[in-house]
Amino acid sequence: MPPLTTKLLLRLVAAEGEAVPVTRLYRELWGLPHDGQVTRAHRTQVQQRISELRKAVDAGEDSASPLVRTEQMLSGPYPESAYRLVPDRDRLDSTEFIELVNEATCSDPATAVVLLNRALGLWKGRPLQEVAESDFAEPLVRRLMGTLDTARGELVRAQADLGHPELALPVAEERAAGRPDDSAAAAAVRSLRRRVRARRGDEILRREFTGISTRLVVKAGDLFDQHDANMAVGFCDTFDTATENDVIISRDSVQGQLLDRVYGGDRGLLDRALRKGLHRVEPSGTEHVRDKPRGKRIRYPIGSVVPLSLPGRRVFAFVHCRQGNDLVTRSDRDDLRLSLECLWADVAVHGLRKPTAIPLVGSGLARVELELEQLMILIIDTFLASSRSERHTPELRIVVRPDDLHAIRISEVARFVEALDHHGQAPRDLRGRLLDSATFTAKGHAPS
Structure with a gap:
């Protein structure tokens, strides 16, 4: 609408349902005439603007219920036209x-x-x-x-x-x-x-993604204290569990702590739970005893996931690296991405709609050749991509050991997260810079 017609509309809105005489409209919006008298020609100008206003606000509406109505008022010896805007919440x-x-x-x-x-x-x-x-x-x-x-x-x-x-x-x-x-x-x-x-509390980063009904939380703490959440624990492709003398699996690794703190050090109990879940997984190969004298010899594909049942929650044991016959674990970015994508797909089926807590897989004793913040961004990126196609957990909780915080440029992660929209989608150029194609190798006895 032209500026003067817009002002006319707002004048009627300001009257809050009261009728405004045509002479007052002219004086307040056009100004006082030189001789102080509002003439017929002046009133015609107001009426023309009223017609213009009606065409704009009543177009396509029921003609029996116009928004702008004409009334007659006694403001002197003769009746005077006045205009009233009907307060209508559907239109105002x-x-x-x-x-x-x-x-x-x-x-x-x-x-x-x-x-x-x-x-x-x-x-x-x-x-x-x-x-x-x-x-x-x-x-x-x-x-x-x-x-x-x-x-x-x-x-x-x-x-x-x-x-x-x-x-x-x-x-x-x-x-x-x-x-x-x-x-x-x-x-x-x-x-x-x-x-x-x-x-x-110990949260260092939080972001709600309202478009996919989930949230991201990064916190400093102990993975095994997250009693309200499922846990995701990375394994090598042989699902080794032996921690004696830290030769095959380190007692300090996440798998080692899983054995001690969740299964009470009962390796047989953990192995039986793993074997039960692995019945549905096709092995990728078997090593000969002379080639791999220590540890388990049946190998499973990268991305294999075993949901282990605990009271009210699950532990998701998933393969994200390969253990060589020399007991050195190796992985790369593509293997880690594949394993995480498979993990989230399994969480969608078996996760009980609970929060899912995960450590910085690929870090810790494994010491992969990728920056810790890049690992964290990869976890976040795969989780959000999965959540856009299937809703499965209300919260991804990345738990970082307090001693590792100093090594993470958390501001880089925050920058990545801040750039995401409500559906967790990032600009392609930003994701490309932070998720580079570097291949990394784990050079410890066990992945984290």
């Missing part, structure tokens, strides 16, 4: 905004969050901006700004009541920024920040 954002907020204040927290997010989604900046400096706009602008503050305050309370301080915090910060002298608003921000810090 300001009306819908106010009604949604009012409805939310009387609703339960979950419903309030839905209504308030819808209301705030209508907010496009300062209201009635084209006429905001006019006296007639001031009452509605003040009302809308007050309703905005109410909406933000109610959304903060509702999200906090639902146990989501991390969602309440940015709204509280925005509200406090608009109320610099409000000590209560500042105190609410401080309280929410304390709650978020307490909840996250």
